[in-house]
Amino acid sequence: MRVLVLFFLMLSMLTLKYLMGATGADPMPRAILAFGFMIFAGYIAGCYVVKIGLPSISGYLLAGIICGPELLNLVDHGTVLQFGIVEDLALALIAFTAGGEIKLSKFKKCALSILSISVLQAVLIFAIVMGGSYLAMYHINSFGLLTRDLIVVSIMLGAVAVACSPATTIAVIVGSRSKGRITDITIGVTVIKDVLVFLGFTMALAIAYAIKVGGTLKGGVIGEALIVIALSLIGGVAVSVVVGLYLKYIRREFVIFVVTVSLGIVFLSKLLGFHYLLSCLMAGFLVENFTSLGDRLVGAIERTSMAVYIIFFALAGAMIDFTAIRTMWPYALGIVFLRVLGTAVGTYAGASIGKEGRLLKRYGWMGFVSQAGVGLGLVVTVARVFPEWGATFRTVMIAAITINQLIGPITLKLLLNKASETSEKHLEEVIAPLVKKVQGIS
Amino acid sequence: MESIIFILILVLFAYMGAGLVFKSWRLPFFISSFLHAGVGFILMGVAVGPLGMDWLNSTRLDLFIAPTSIILSWAGLMFGLQFRVKSLRLISRANFKIAVIQSLVVFFFCCLFLLPLRYFKPDLFLSLSEELPVVFALAAIASISAPTAVSAVVRRMRAHGTTARTLLYVSASDAIVGISLFGISLSFFKMDTMVEGAFVQGFIWLLITIGLGFLLGILYHVFLKLRLSSNERLVIAIGIVVMLAGAASTIDVSPLFLSMIVGIVLNNFSDDQDRLLSLLSNAEKPLFGMMLILAGAYWMGFESFCVLLSLFFVVIRIVAKMLGSRVAFWAVPLMKGNPNLFGLSLLEQGGLSIAMSLDFLNRYPGMISQIVVSAVVIAFVINGVASSYFIRLLLNREEGIA
Numbered sequence: 001m002r003v004l005v006l007f008f009l010m011l012s013m014l015t016l017k018y019l020m021g022a023t024g025a026d027p028m029p030r031a032i033l034a035f036g037f038m039i040f041a042g043y044i045a046g047c048y049v050v051k052i053g054l055p056s057i058s059g060y061l062l063a064g065i066i067c068g069p070e071l072l073n074l075v076d077h078g079t080v081l082q083f084g085i086v087e088d089l090a091l092a093l094i095a096f097t098a099g100g101e102i103k104l105s106k107f108k109k110c111a112l113s114i115l116s117i118s119v120l121q122a123v124l125i126f127a128i129v130m131g132g133s134y135l136a137m138y139h140i141n142s143f144g145l146l147t148r149d150l151i152v153v154s155i156m157l158g159a160v161a162v163a164c165s166p167a168t169t170i171a172v173i174v175g176s177r178s179k180g181r182i183t184d185i186t187i188g189v190t191v192i193k194d195v196l197v198f199l200g201f202t203m204a205l206a207i208a209y210a211i212k213v214g215g216t217l218k219g220g221v222i223g224e225a226l227i228v229i230a231l232s233l234i235g236g237v238a239v240s241v242v243v244g245l246y247l248k249y250i251r252r253e254f255v256i257f258v259v260t261v262s263l264g265i266v267f268l269s270k271l272l273g274f275h276y277l278l279s280c281l282m283a284g285f286l287v288e289n290f291t292s293l294g295d296r297l298v299g300a301i302e303r304t305s306m307a308v309y310i311i312f313f314a315l316a317g318a319m320i321d322f323t324a325i326r327t328m329w330p331y332a333l334g335i336v337f338l339r340v341l342g343t344a345v346g347t348y349a350g351a352s353i354g355k356e357g358r359l360l361k362r363y364g365w366m367g368f369v370s371q372a373g374v375g376l377g378l379v380v381t382v383a384r385v386f387p388e389w390g391a392t393f394r395t396v397m398i399a400a401i402t403i404n405q406l407i408g409p410i411t412l413k414l415l416l417n418k419a420s421e422t423s424e425k426h427l428e429e430v431i432a433p434l435v436k437k438v439q440g441i442s
Numbered sequence: 443m444e445s446i447i448f449i450l451i452l453v454l455f456a457y458m459g460a461g462l463v464f465k466s467w468r469l470p471f472f473i474s475s476f477l478h479a480g481v482g483f484i485l486m487g488v489a490v491g492p493l494g495m496d497w498l499n500s501t502r503l504d505l506f507i508a509p510t511s512i513i514l515s516w517a518g519l520m521f522g523l524q525f526r527v528k529s530l531r532l533i534s535r536a537n538f539k540i541a542v543i544q545s546l547v548v549f550f551f552c553c554l555f556l557l558p559l560r561y562f563k564p565d566l567f568l569s570l571s572e573e574l575p576v577v578f579a580l581a582a583i584a585s586i587s588a589p590t591a592v593s594a595v596v597r598r599m600r601a602h603g604t605t606a607r608t609l610l611y612v613s614a615s616d617a618i619v620g621i622s623l624f625g626i627s628l629s630f631f632k633m634d635t636m637v638e639g640a641f642v643q644g645f646i647w648l649l650i651t652i653g654l655g656f657l658l659g660i661l662y663h664v665f666l667k668l669r670l671s672s673n674e675r676l677v678i679a680i681g682i683v684v685m686l687a688g689a690a691s692t693i694d695v696s697p698l699f700l701s702m703i704v705g706i707v708l709n710n711f712s713d714d715q716d717r718l719l720s721l722l723s724n725a726e727k728p729l730f731g732m733m734l735i736l737a738g739a740y741w742m743g744f745e746s747f748c749v750l751l752s753l754f755f756v757v758i759r760i761v762a763k764m765l766g767s768r769v770a771f772w773a774v775p776l777m778k779g780n781p782n783l784f785g786l787s788l789l790e791q792g793g794l795s796i797a798m799s800l801d802f803l804n805r806y807p808g809m810i811s812q813i814v815v816s817a818v819v820i821a822f823v824i825n826g827v828a829s830s831y832f833i834r835l836l837l838n839r840e841e842g843i844a
Binding site: 001005008009012013028029030031032033034035036037039040043082085088250252253255256257259260263264266267303304305306307310311 | 443444446447450451453454457458461507508511512654657658661664665672673674676677678680681682683684685686687688689691692694724725727728731
């Protein structure tokens with residue numbers, strides 16, 4: 001029934017577009033219309049993919065892909081760009097929720113595992129992707145690069161591969177209402193890796209640039225990166241203080257407050273060159289753990305999460321560049337494979353140090369496949385700094401990130417199901433037998 | 443982005459400040475009615491607009507066309523969701539008749555007196571076909587009243603009599619006539635069809651708007667009929683508001699009118715729309731504040747024509763409201779008291795009038811629309827402050843409450 005309604009909504013939308021055809025030069029009304037339709041399509045696709053065991057965000061992405069320029073072309077790239085502010089707001093709210101998901105009391109218990117997996121994953125993904133891609137390019141070298149350039153390219157491939165997607169991780173976890181040790185470790189590692197990636201990427205960029213120009217590494221670049229990360233985190237602390245005071249003394253107009261604060265962080269971060277994702281993560285973490293009513297605020301934001309995720313991931317789906325996949329899929333698949341290998345080895349090693357169970361050691365990597373906005377941002381930076389091969393690099397990496405973005409949520413949901421930490425699995429494996437038992441007794 | 447953040451900060455501080463003031467002091471009647479009417483937001487808009495600090499200059503204001511459409515669609519849906527035929531049957535039909543008659547009289551009276559508008563300022567070179575939408579829009583805006591001040595005064599004076607109830611009901615329900623007249627006018631005088639055969643074209647556009655409203659209303663109803671969690675209902679609500687704004691803007695009809703039709707359809711097809719209404723009302727404060735600030739920013743200042751038109755608009759609206767009430771109570775003799783005072787008690791225009799003027803501005807961008815917004819803003823301020831006084835006077839006289 002819902003699909004039928006959606007079909008009629010689409011028909012009415014196309015009729016309106018046809019009616020407008022002769023008169024409308026302004027693309028904004030069509031953009032708003034398409035955006036509204038995409039919300040419905042995302043919601044319905046999300047409902048249906050859950051029925052076949054996939055995470056709802058795969059449905060949101062799918063809706064975006066279907067409405068996007070590759071298929072129905074209801075929304076084009078220009079339209080998506082018009083909603084940049086909505087996307088930023090959604091991402092800020094997701095990051096805030098992600099920070100809020102880190103509850104100190106729970107994370108203290110698995111701190112060693114989180115730290116060891118984060119660090120080892122970052123190091124090993126970087127090493128394996130860099131080494132593997134260097135060897136592959138050295139032997140194939142279909143791009144005709146010099147050895148020095150090959151080293152630079154592989155360093156940058158390794159650095160970008162470390163990035164993961166906190167937004168996807170949180171969306172899948174919140175969407176499937178997962179709870180448990182593996183869920184906590186996955187969130188913790190994703191968040192810590194998010195901090196590490198900014199630092200690691202800046203260092204890698206400085207090294208790669210030094211190799212390229214044949215100069216020495218400037219310590220200032222790494223220092224600058226550290227300052228930016230520190231300032232982003234301090235920004236998060238400042239925001240949490242403001243939120244804390246607000247919750248203590250004012251406690252009203254939460255909707256305006258949350259939206260204003262989130263957009264304010266995004267705006268200030270862009271103005272001052274901070275990473276607003278880090279600021280929001282930090283703010284969410286501090287508000288949840290160190291303010292009296294913070295958990296209520298984070299909970300309230302979480303209750304609006306579905307709308308935020310649909311908007312964010314449907315827009316992301318519409319932006320997916322399939323041309324890149326079509327042209328560069330063999331290279332992209334190679335990078336995806338190397339990255340998964342690095343993640344798997346890193347997770348195994350880290351989980352062993354943390355004395356975790358077999359499940360996490362063997363299948364833990366499945367929680368860290370997804371990549372999205374952060375990775376894309378880094379790719380753009382690389383393409384700008386190294387214009388000679390930047391365009392090809394960008395196409396290959398966009399293709400790889402797209403593949404990761406599509407399979408990442410699915411593998412994470414599989415992991416959480418395997419660990420029986422999603423609400424449906426919990427219901428199926430713990431509650432249902434109990435109910436049967438009780439029924440048998442009675 | 444900075445403009446939106448800036449407005450949101452203003453709205454946040456305004457509500458925080460107002461909350462603090464109302465909590466700490468019992469304000470004099472005049473000041474509290476001034477704040478309740480939302481005049482503070484308008485003044486803020488003027489202060490940050492082109493006439494003040496020029497923070498919201500015309501380039502930045504242009505960026506608000508899309509958000510304004512969404513706000514209007516939200517307002518229309520909210521309004522439509524409050525109209526249920528079943529409920530109308532429960533309440534005295536006489537009250538509804540008074541509301542409709544009063545509203546129609548005001549509309550036609552204002553139309554009549556605003557028709558010579560183009561002779562007020564010949565250098566605008568308005569043709570009759572350009573002038574008519576302005577006249578009808580202003581008349582439709584004049585015909586509506588708002589229940590905010592009425593309910594505030596009634597609550598404060600603890601009035602429970604027939605007059606108080608009739609006043610509450612009429613002020614809450616006459617807007618349906620106003621918005622309908624407004625939507626019909628905008629459909630009839632669509633800018634791109636203002637050529638030969640405009641009547642037929644306009645009529646078709648009106649049918650399209652109403653038909654689309656019904657169709658979308660029924661389609662959305664199917665969604666809302668399902669068992670939904672609050673999270674899902676929020677998604678649907680956002681989807682409806684955004685899609686309606688897009689649909690109305692795409693075919694260039696009033697989002698306020700289209701959404702009102704959808705709201706009415708939704709509300710009358712299902713028994714469970716209160717949840718949707720309460721979800722939408724969560725966004726009331728920020729959106730209402732944003733709308734008033736934007737309207738304030740569009741105010742054109744003390745330009746002689748603008749002031750003249752505003753004052754003229756205020757005066758004919760006052761006369762029209764008194765006349766409308768007289769005719770309504772003559773047709774439906776529900777109250778024996780003073781119908782003139784009853785009419786004056788309906789002066790408050792409320793946020794809907796501002797929404798209608800912004801809707802008009804979006805459909806007919808240009809100088810004349812800004813003049814309309816300015817006139818409505820001035821009338822909003824004057825009537826917002828004056829109406830509380832008249833409501834108190836009326837309740838004082840009719841129900842003997844001091």
